[in-house]
Amino acid sequence: MSESNRLRIAIQKSGRLSKESQKLLKSCGVKFNVNEQRLIAHSDNMPIDLLRVRDDDIPGLVMDGVVDLGIIGENVLEEEQIERQTLDKPSECIKLRQLDFGACRLSLAVPTEFPYQDAGSLEGLRIATSYPNLLRRYMQEKGINYRDCMLKGSVEVAPRAGLADGICDLVSTGATLEANGLYETEVIYRSMACIIQSTHEQSDAKQALIDKLLSRINGVVRAKE
Ligand code: ATP
Numbered sequence: 300m301s302e303s304n305r306l307r308i309a310i311q312k313s314g315r316l317s318k319e320s321q322k323l324l325k326s327c328g329v330k331f332n333v334n335e336q337r338l339i340a341h342s343d344n345m346p347i348d349l350l351r352v353r354d355d356d357i358p359g360l361v362m363d364g365v366v367d368l369g370i371i372g373e374n375v376l377e378e379e380q381i382e383r384q385t386l387d388k389p390s391e392c393i394k395l396r397q398l399d400f401g402a403c404r405l406s407l408a409v410p411t412e413f414p415y416q417d418a419g420s421l422e423g424l425r426i427a428t429s430y431p432n433l434l435r436r437y438m439q440e441k442g443i444n445y446r447d448c449m450l451k452g453s454v455e456v457a458p459r460a461g462l463a464d465g466i467c468d469l470v471s472t473g474a475t476l477e478a479n480g481l482y483e484t485e486v487i488y489r490s491m492a493c494i495i496q497s498t499h500e501q502s503d504a505k506q507a508l509i510d511k512l513l514s515r516i517n518g519v520v521r522a523k524e
């Protein structure tokens with residue numbers, strides 16, 4: 300049985316969003332203990348189960364209605380949404396609200412010696428990225444042709460390794476770029492973490508729990524502003 304009376308929330312298992320996601324839920328009064336070996340953490344005081352997965356899996360789990368809620372970076376959400384639209388797969392979800400963590404930007408960067416003027420300087424060149432859809436959308440808007448170099452990791456070393464001329468990667472401080480002899484030339488997307496809900500129909504009890512949780516989240520986030 301995959302349907303459950305308990306509210307299912309997908310959060311990142313381990314990474315930049317996992318601690319803050321857990322902290323947010325705890326400050327909303329959801330009690331749970333995470334066992335690092337386990338996929339699921341059950342709350343003991345509310346009918347809520349936390350599903351701890353790779354962040355990339357979260358938008359799809361919500362869009363397919365496997366889980367009810369998810370906490371995810373807007374960058375990953377938007378990338379998956381475009382990907383699914385091109386594949387004609389379900390891509391709908393409700394963004395309940397932006398959260399106050401996970402700030403980063405998706406930027407173009409090139410080697411320090413690259414004579415960069417504007418994004419047009421990348422015409423015909425190869426760009427390494429883990430976000431091919433967000434990059435394509437930006438470059439199409441600008442009318443620039445470029446070549447893809449799809450990498451799930453180590454994007455920042457691609458130019459030095461001779462795999463690409465530039466990169467399109469997540470940046471928060473810029474220290475990683477600098478350490479790899481790159482500089483940021485263009486911000487193509489600004490992102491924060493957000494909480495999303497499945498568009499699949501919920502029971503009244505589950506929707507009431509979602510409403511209660513969201514109102515607590517609003518309180519917690521506003522109190523910090
Ligand atoms: P997973 O193993 O879950 O796939 P990951 O390596 O893809 O993890 P993280 O590096 O943990 O992901 O980043 C998760 C999210 O954190 C990013 O998608 C982004 O929304 C946010 N984030 C905030 N700052 C940064 C940053 N400096 N670099 C990368 N991601 C950042």
Ligand code: ZN
Nearest residue numbers: 353354355356
């Ligand atoms: Zn990931």
